[in-house]
Amino acid sequence: VHLSAFDWDLPQVWIWFVAYIGYPIIAAWIAWQQRPLQETLAEPPLSTALRGYLLLQGVGVTVLAGLLLIAPALMTRLWPWTITPLLAQIYSAPFFSYGLGSLYAARHHTWAEVRILVQATLVFTLTVFIASFIHLNLFTLGSISTWLWFGGVGLATSALGLFSLSPTL
Numbered sequence: 407v408h409l410s411a412f413d414w415d416l417p418q419v420w421i422w423f424v425a426y427i428g429y430p431i432i433a434a435w436i437a438w439q440q441r442p443l444q445e446t447l448a449e450p451p452l453s454t455a456l457r458g459y460l461l462l463q464g465v466g467v468t469v470l471a472g473l474l475l476i477a478p479a480l481m482t483r484l485w486p487w488t489i490t491p492l493l494a495q496i497y498s499a500p501f502f503s504y505g506l507g508s509l510y511a512a513r514h515h516t517w518a519e520v521r522i523l524v525q526a527t528l529v530f531t532l533t534v535f536i537a538s539f540i541h542l543n544l545f546t547l548g549s550i551s552t553w554l555w556f557g558g559v560g561l562a563t564s565a566l567g568l569f570s571l572s573p574t575l
Contacts, residue, residue, distance in 0.1 A: 449517065452515055452517060453573065460511045471499075471501035486552040524566055531563040538559065
């Protein structure tokens with residue numbers, strides 16, 4: 407939609423486009439190839455709380471990603487810091503990865519199958535939380551979107567940290 411915004415003479419632009427298109431295709435292919443693998447692990451099943459959290463997180467973040475992609479003008483007005491419609495649509499990609507990865511993990515059966523995703527997402531949310539505080543001057547303090555941002559990222563960081571420390575909760 408915004409291809410004219412990019413300088414196609416720069417190799418970085420080509421690298422990012424190949425990555426943004428190629429990595430999701432590769433991930434989908436790997437997931438598709440692993441469908442029939444039914445490995446029985448000798449450990450307890452994934453807790454209902456963790457499965458429910460991953461499902462809730464997946465739905466919420468995927469809806470957010472969808473809105474960023476299809477309604478960027480609306481989302482620029484609601485976002486807790488100033489962004490352009492192009493940036494809103496670019497933000498949708500990592501949010502889709504985060505949301506769809508959570509939905510995918512919610513379908514698994516044991517902690518061993520979701521441990522890496524849960525702990526990697528914990529590192530991501532903790533880093534986002536810290537970076538948001540470092541750049542607090544970019545936020546509209548007191549706005550509902552700022553409260554939702556810090557509340558959502560804080561809740562995700564806390565829940566993922568708790569599940570990482572005690573996966574059987």
